[in-house]
Amino acid sequence: MNIFEGGDGRCLEMTNGGTTVFVDVLMLAVSALAHEPWDFRFAALLTLQDQSVMGRGVVGFGLADLNWGDTPQERAAAKGFLLRVLDLALSRHRWEELTYEPPRAQAYLSTYRAMVEDFDPATAAPDAGVLPGPQEAAMASCVRHRVLDALPFWEACVFCTAGV
Numbered sequence: 001m002n003i004f005e006g007g008d009g010r011c012l013e014m015t016n017g018g019t020t021v022f023v024d025v026l027m028l029a030v031s032a033l034a035h036e037p038w039d040f041r042f043a044a045l046l047t048l049q050d051q052s053v054m055g056r057g058v059v060g061f062g063l064a065d066l067n068w069g070d071t072p073q074e075r076a077a078a079k080g081f082l083l084r085v086l087d088l089a090l091s092r093h094r095w096e097e098l099t100y101e102p103p104r105a106q107a108y109l110s111t112y113r114a115m116v117e118d119f120d121p122a123t124a125a126p127d128a129g130v131l132p133g134p135q136e137a138a139m140a141s142c143v144r145h146r147v148l149d150a151l152p153f154w155e156a157c158v159f160c161t162a163g164v
Helices: 016-033 037-047 072-090 107-119
Strands: 001-005 013-016
Touching: 001 016, 013 016, 013 107, 016 037, 016 072, 016 107, 037 107, 072 107
Parallel strands: none
Antiparallel strands: 001 013
16 A cells, blocks of 8 residues: 555545555656746655655655745645646646556545645644655656656656656
């Protein structure tokens, strides 16, 4: 089981297959919307949830472990970005390009969106080191799949490592 934690003890637990689907549909959305430095850092965090590289059953992170920013404005912008990513993913953005029908993706995304909506970034412990630093932001794009890839961690996107 892979666990993505929210606030107040809430979490989204998914099987390995469910986690792959969750990360895939989020990568499609985050790649379309990322514009600010925090956005690309979050994209890098998503690439680190790639079980084809990291191992099955060992990924996940808590919202409270992310560095959402130093000011209320930075935290609000980061949370707003993540909510827009989830909304775009919920609209089935580019799902027709997947090689499979994403089972339970709508339910996972809806649950996670509610967790993010209810989470107060001011309560986070930004020193947890979960969010990749600015020098590790996912700025490169996979030409074949048109999503942000895992550079500087490895030279592939989540679809390339899955053999798509």
